[in-house]
Amino acid sequence: MTELFINDEEVTVPAGTSILEACRSNGVEVPYFCYHPELSVAANCRMCLVEVEGWPKPAASCCTPVAEGMKVVTETEGLEKDRAMMMEYLLINHPLDCPVCDQGGACKLQDYAVDHGMGKGRYIEAKRIPTDKDLGPFVNTCMTRCIHCTRCVRFADEVAGTGDMGVLNRGDHMLIEGVVEDALESELSGNLSDICPVGALLDKPSHDVSRPWEMTRHKSTCTQCPQGCDIEIESRDDEVMRVRPAQDGVEPWICDRGRFVYDAFRSDNRLLQPKVRQGNALKETTWDDAIAKSVELLKDKRVGIVFSPDWSLEGLTAIRLLHDVAFEDCKVAFELHRRDTRPFAFEEGLSMSTKAIEKADQVVVLGSDLRQRLPILMQRLRKRINGGKPVTRIGSMYYRTNTIMAADALIRPRDWAAVIASAMVQLTELGKLAAGMDAWLENVEARHDAGKLLADALISDSCALLVGEEIRSHQDAAALIHGLDLLMRAAGHAEEGKDGRNLLPEGMNAQLLSPMFGDLRTSAGDLFDAASKGELDTLLLIGSDPVGDGLFSKQAKAALEKVDLVQVSSISGDMGQFANVQLPASAYSEVEGTFVNMEGRVRIADNPLRSLGEERPMWKVMMRLTQALGFEVPAVSLAEIREKILELSPVLTELADAWSGKDVQAMFIPSARNRKATTLPVTASMQGLDIVSRYSMYREGAWARASDLLSEAGRIHAMDDVIVHPDTLANLNLEQGKLVVVAGSEEAEYEVGLRTDVSPGVIFVSKRGTAGDLSNVTTAELKGGQ
Amino acid sequence: MSSSNQPCFSEKRLAEIETLVKRYPSAKSALMPVLYMAQEDFGYLTMETQQMIAGVLGLKIMEVREVVTFYTMFKEQPHGKYLLEVCTNASCMLNGADELYAQMKETLGIGPGEITEDGLFSIAEVECAGACAGAPVVQVNNMYHENATAESMGALITRVRAGEAI
Amino acid sequence: MISSDPTQVTRICFDNIEVEDMHKLEVAKKHGAYAFLPNVLKDFDADKIIDEVKTSGLRGRGGAGFPTGLKWSFVPRNTGKPTYLLCNADEGEPGTFKDRDIMRFDPHLLIEGMIMSGFALGVKDAYIYIRGEFLHEYNVMCAAIDEAYAANLLGENILGSDFSMNLVMHRGAGAYICGEETALIESLEGKAGRPRFKPPFPAVEGFYGCPTVVNNVETLATVPAILEYGGAWHAAIGKPNNTGCKIFSVSGHVNKPGNYEVPMGTTLRDLIENYCGGLQHGDVPKVVIPGGSSTPWLLGEHYDVPLTYDDIMKAGSFLGSGAIIVMDETADLVAVTRRLAHFYAHESCGQCTPCREGTGWVERIMNRLDAGQGTEEDVKVLFDASTHMAGRTICALAEGAAAPTLSLLKFFPKDVQAKLVEKSS
Numbered sequence A: 001m002t003e004l005f006i007n008d009e010e011v012t013v014p015a016g017t018s019i020l021e022a023c024r025s026n027g028v029e030v031p032y033f034c035y036h037p038e039l040s041v042a043a044n045c046r047m048c049l050v051e052v053e054g055w056p057k058p059a060a061s062c063c064t065p066v067a068e069g070m071k072v073v074t075e076t077e078g079l080e081k082d083r084a085m086m087m088e089y090l091l092i093n094h095p096l097d098c099p100v101c102d103q104g105g106a107c108k109l110q111d112y113a114v115d116h117g118m119g120k121g122r123y124i125e126a127k128r129i130p131t132d133k134d135l136g137p138f139v140n141t142c143m144t145r146c147i148h149c150t151r152c153v154r155f156a157d158e159v160a161g162t163g164d165m166g167v168l169n170r171g172d173h174m175l176i177e178g179v180v181e182d183a184l185e186s187e188l189s190g191n192l193s194d195i196c197p198v199g200a201l202l203d204k205p206s207h208d209v210s211r212p213w214e215m216t217r218h219k220s221t222c223t224q225c226p227q228g229c230d231i232e233i234e235s236r237d238d239e240v241m242r243v244r245p246a247q248d249g250v251e252p253w254i255c256d257r258g259r260f261v262y263d264a265f266r267s268d269n270r271l272l273q274p275k276v277r278q279g280n281a282l283k284e285t286t287w288d289d290a291i292a293k294s295v296e297l298l299k300d301k302r303v304g305i306v307f308s309p310d311w312s313l314e315g316l317t318a319i320r321l322l323h324d325v326a327f328e329d330c331k332v333a334f335e336l337h338r339r340d341t342r343p344f345a346f347e348e349g350l351s352m353s354t355k356a357i358e359k360a361d362q363v364v365v366l367g368s369d370l371r372q373r374l375p376i377l378m379q380r381l382r383k384r385i386n387g388g389k390p391v392t393r394i395g396s397m398y399y400r401t402n403t404i405m406a407a408d409a410l411i412r413p414r415d416w417a418a419v420i421a422s423a424m425v426q427l428t429e430l431g432k433l434a435a436g437m438d439a440w441l442e443n444v445e446a447r448h449d450a451g452k453l454l455a456d457a458l459i460s461d462s463c464a465l466l467v468g469e470e471i472r473s474h475q476d477a478a479a480l481i482h483g484l485d486l487l488m489r490a491a492g493h494a495e496e497g498k499d500g501r502n503l504l505p506e507g508m509n510a511q512l513l514s515p516m517f518g519d520l521r522t523s524a525g526d527l528f529d530a531a532s533k534g535e536l537d538t539l540l541l542i543g544s545d546p547v548g549d550g551l552f553s554k555q556a557k558a559a560l561e562k563v564d565l566v567q568v569s570s571i572s573g574d575m576g577q578f579a580n581v582q583l584p585a586s587a588y589s590e591v592e593g594t595f596v597n598m599e600g601r602v603r604i605a606d607n608p609l610r611s612l613g614e615e616r617p618m619w620k621v622m623m624r625l626t627q628a629l630g631f632e633v634p635a636v637s638l639a640e641i642r643e644k645i646l647e648l649s650p651v652l653t654e655l656a657d658a659w660s661g662k663d664v665q666a667m668f669i670p671s672a673r674n675r676k677a678t679t680l681p682v683t684a685s686m687q688g689l690d691i692v693s694r695y696s697m698y699r700e701g702a703w704a705r706a707s708d709l710l711s712e713a714g715r716i717h718a719m720d721d722v723i724v725h726p727d728t729l730a731n732l733n734l735e736q737g738k739l740v741v742v743a744g745s746e747e748a749e750y751e752v753g754l755r756t757d758v759s760p761g762v763i764f765v766s767k768r769g770t771a772g773d774l775s776n777v778t779t780a781e782l783k784g785g786q
Numbered sequence B: 001m002s003s004s005n006q007p008c009f010s011e012k013r014l015a016e017i018e019t020l021v022k023r024y025p026s027a028k029s030a031l032m033p034v035l036y037m038a039q040e041d042f043g044y045l046t047m048e049t050q051q052m053i054a055g056v057l058g059l060k061i062m063e064v065r066e067v068v069t070f071y072t073m074f075k076e077q078p079h080g081k082y083l084l085e086v087c088t089n090a091s092c093m094l095n096g097a098d099e100l101y102a103q104m105k106e107t108l109g110i111g112p113g114e115i116t117e118d119g120l121f122s123i124a125e126v127e128c129a130g131a132c133a134g135a136p137v138v139q140v141n142n143m144y145h146e147n148a149t150a151e152s153m154g155a156l157i158t159r160v161r162a163g164e165a166i
Numbered sequence C: 001m002i003s004s005d006p007t008q009v010t011r012i013c014f015d016n017i018e019v020e021d022m023h024k025l026e027v028a029k030k031h032g033a034y035a036f037l038p039n040v041l042k043d044f045d046a047d048k049i050i051d052e053v054k055t056s057g058l059r060g061r062g063g064a065g066f067p068t069g070l071k072w073s074f075v076p077r078n079t080g081k082p083t084y085l086l087c088n089a090d091e092g093e094p095g096t097f098k099d100r101d102i103m104r105f106d107p108h109l110l111i112e113g114m115i116m117s118g119f120a121l122g123v124k125d126a127y128i129y130i131r132g133e134f135l136h137e138y139n140v141m142c143a144a145i146d147e148a149y150a151a152n153l154l155g156e157n158i159l160g161s162d163f164s165m166n167l168v169m170h171r172g173a174g175a176y177i178c179g180e181e182t183a184l185i186e187s188l189e190g191k192a193g194r195p196r197f198k199p200p201f202p203a204v205e206g207f208y209g210c211p212t213v214v215n216n217v218e219t220l221a222t223v224p225a226i227l228e229y230g231g232a233w234h235a236a237i238g239k240p241n242n243t244g245c246k247i248f249s250v251s252g253h254v255n256k257p258g259n260y261e262v263p264m265g266t267t268l269r270d271l272i273e274n275y276c277g278g279l280q281h282g283d284v285p286k287v288v289i290p291g292g293s294s295t296p297w298l299l300g301e302h303y304d305v306p307l308t309y310d311d312i313m314k315a316g317s318f319l320g321s322g323a324i325i326v327m328d329e330t331a332d333l334v335a336v337t338r339r340l341a342h343f344y345a346h347e348s349c350g351q352c353t354p355c356r357e358g359t360g361w362v363e364r365i366m367n368r369l370d371a372g373q374g375t376e377e378d379v380k381v382l383f384d385a386s387t388h389m390a391g392r393t394i395c396a397l398a399e400g401a402a403a404p405t406l407s408l409l410k411f412f413p414k415d416v417q418a419k420l421v422e423k424s425s
């Protein structure tokens, strides 16, 4: 620790802190532009000057470390003159267009010009006029306003890892530029407009639409992925205008999916009125009418329920209550990506916070396209790697990460058991054992070299295992996860406080699903098959879109052709064409409720936006249905729902404190563990090529598909529908072009793209068009087309 | 010199680059020497050439762009076979560089950024060449001509136009 | 031959500068090159060399005049990282042209200096960063280095010792700022040459984050003589705290411009009248820029100033790189200042606000003043815009950029007034 004086006050800060940070942490304001707490120090704006006793010239506080006994002064006449001059230098080339600038009202330059400027500029020569750049659908540029603080460049290098922004030329010809083909390569690009202190990089979608001072801000939780970032929804007259990271949120950034999905809130795809089908069309109607229609389709019928997990905890609980009261014997599915419904040794959710993952000695990512699925967690890993800590990865593709893995191996999904087995052998050789390992090993003959990477990482003091979708959706997932559990036990990463077993989930509230619904879990595929076979009359789809999302879209389509559909949702989406009745449920921005992210972090939304139409919170819709179906209503208020939560799920008792106002920052709901889930692997001989279905953050989820902005980005970032490694074709003596994929008894022709970053022996399919139909199969053959 | 085909280093060059890279702790340090090589081989640095160099050294295109645009000796535009660079900084100026530069422009009939019709010459005003004892200094493709005069430069131009060596 | 009697020494780096073909190893060896190197490799160790250099009082010849031995002693040892030695041969300061002569006429002197310095610092890889325009000098240096490798003066186990060192020539590409040592490091790392803020200092975290020493050509070329004749010998040449000889690059309005190496403390008048053949016009110069264009101006009244770091500082300027630009009464000072303003605007790396915007602004005002279109208000703005770049930036370029305008405004307000549109009384 270092003691120093700031404006005669004695303060103590950790050694090595910069003067600027010492000032900030002690509430002393020093103006700055280029400094940003999440970026490296550039010290180029020279706005942060302070005086240090005994020093001949003012010092830039952001890059000057504190020293014992140093006497810092932040306000003097000299400094005021310096700051005024800095403002004058900056403004000589800055247009005076605040009235038409989106940043106006939230602009550092404008604020400081008022606080420190001289009022009138003395520059009379021509101003520099750089040309604007097209950085894609999310970021608007107005480079005449750029003050060259290089925050965006450092962001692209250090945070996004893309390095696609840079500084061209020198002197006052210096230009900030992006080298882009269609759009910035980053899934975090929206943050650029936030970190630009002036109006040079702006949010393109909200460009010229609104001004900062017209906005009302609502703290909320993003439910677009299980990260559940703290967000601030900015609205004007109840209309969502922008989504931004919350000021004091856990993570400084949010991803483009969570940010730009906002246009879906007011899209035509929003379900704002109850609707019932009349012939080919859905017609708006009253709640009473729609509920009556629903009852017709549900009462005394064979019903299947499929719901999505991103509703608030209160909403989910209401679904459970409805089920328990009215549909006790019917099938319920809530995971569109899980083939194996046997219990997992460690269920969906993380045992560690993302911060702890960032700090662990070793991190191993098993089969996950993290950048697409959990961009913010990926950013933590990138930060970790920038800090010199390794990340190991094994999977069926070198998924792009915009950073460098310490060790990386390509495998096919069928190789997972062999990888785990090899790691077990190596741990055994080191004397690291767990009961049950022998039995597991006995069932697997094959060994795979990639197991060494896993074993190497496991023999460290702390290791975070991030188990991804390639394993979670594996047909033998329970056995693989049991195997991984054994490895973690053997290596000492399963004890409390050191638990590194993390199963990356598909959606928000993942930590709750197994405790709340584990006993009801059916495979969505089985449920749809049952429906197609005529075993069901009606599907009750609650927020779920099984055609657009998940592995079972082909089966879902077949089922929906067959049965009636009651859809409860915030988005009409592709399910609209099948629905007989649509009941509008409030969006996540419009409810009071509880959300639990993949870390188990609790967030309580209490400042919702007003509904735009007649939509109702999920719990109310569920309770109303319960009543209309003729059952006693288990809860008639939010408070009663919450009581039910505590009754149903003992693991959630802590929430009582949260609802009564206790700070939730340190509250973590643990993810479920099944000690008895000791499934052993099956040795199945597999033919053909493995199929892996690709995920796109711009396309997955009804919200994203309802967003024009994300759809546009999805088009820009799209890859071929079907991709294989060149060796895969070479081994089959095939040439690139139109090829036929044979899956079981069905075949279809596709334009097959080649990429060297996918594992040989694997076919990657996107979920677009008919390629999506392949998602459900695990192997296929490839043969020449016409 | 540049062609519409994709620029590509010769095998010999690539071997040279391989040796060059080994002299530095990281391949990125080889960027400036490689840019010089490219300029020698292709005349000037088109976007395609820069892209190609990024590929050869495993760099991002932005890393190459930043360097190319920062240094005045890397050219993104073509210039004449002989680039006449007149130093007009203080010491040369005190010894008549401004007049010399004006006269040379007149003799050639071009201004900075232009190429004479025969493709032989371009002219530029540059910063201190570090040879002020010989002011004024004119560099002809980085060959120094000290104590230059309108006559000596005129003679040089005539020689080149007549196809003689300088 | 350099005399072992310090009072007899008049030149050190330039001792053999007129020797024909001195750039050839064979010739250089005949004139004593590398003769003492085996003794250094055998009998000296790091501490002894650094001590000798400290004792010698040698101060960096690149501009800042920082004591060389002290700089070397800041380099942490046994960090587990390599230590790099970088020779600064960027020579971009207007008026400076001394390093060029060492490199083209006596390249082996620099190579020998680098081997000895590298030995002292435990260096495995050393680089010479030479300005891009010096193509001839680059070629001469490359040839000399090849010869040195062939003679086992560079490379593995130099002259049979345990010491191995590589030496690589690296060309800059037209950026004055790359003479600033941290910009040089950035440039050598293959980036745009934008200076880094300090701390950390290069001695601790320099080239690729490793301990790094950057020294000027002349500094390194002085090391062999110091080790051969001893630090005390060097300390006895020149004046206390300003020891040894110094090459002055004299240009402008003198009859015999050129490089002259003289013992420190020789007066400006002595140098100009007895070495440079006197002024082109008049008896006393109007302005002398003593240390390269970035240093404040001296006037005729300073004609007798002894050329030492301390005396020139007392006179209000800096010895800098020893580039003396002399202007006699015929000089148009507003025009010269305009031209220098253009230089700094052209060469600013662009990162710091006051330098990026200030140098351009100053240039544009100077253009107007010189064209006879300036006003009183312009003069005030010029003063403000110059004053507030100096000392508020990452590197010293901005300070240098302010020096000419501030000198002009301070010493020659009448020259400025004479060019204004509306002349005040």
Ligand SMILES: Cc1cc2nc3c(=O)[nH]c(=O)nc-3n(C[C@H](O)[C@H](O)[C@H](O)COP(=O)(O)O)c2cc1C
Pocket (backbone or CB within 6 Å): C059, C060, C061, C062, C063, C064, C065, C066, C068, C088, C089, C090, C091, C092, C093, C176, C177, C178, C179, C180, C181, C182, C214, C215, C216, C217, C219, C220, C395, C396, C397
């Ligand atoms: C703008 C600027 C330009 C510089 N140019 C040079 C140069 O061309 N050559 C040089 O040796 N030092 C130059 N320097 C000084 C170097 O930063 C550094 O102090 C010097 O190379 C250290 O070597 P020395 O200790 O041997 O003098 C420059 C400094 C600044 C601020």
Ligand code: SF4
Pocket (backbone or CB within 6 Å): C177, C194, C195, C347, C348, C349, C350, C351, C352, C353, C355, C356, C393, C394, C395, C396, C397, C398
């Ligand atoms: S003072 Fe000028 S040249 Fe030096 S770092 Fe700052 S902007 Fe670059």
Ligand code: FES
Pocket (backbone or CB within 6 Å): A031, A032, A033, A034, A035, A042, A043, A044, A045, A046, A047, A048, A049, A060, A061, A062, A063
């Ligand atoms: S915040 Fe310190 S220089 Fe910009």
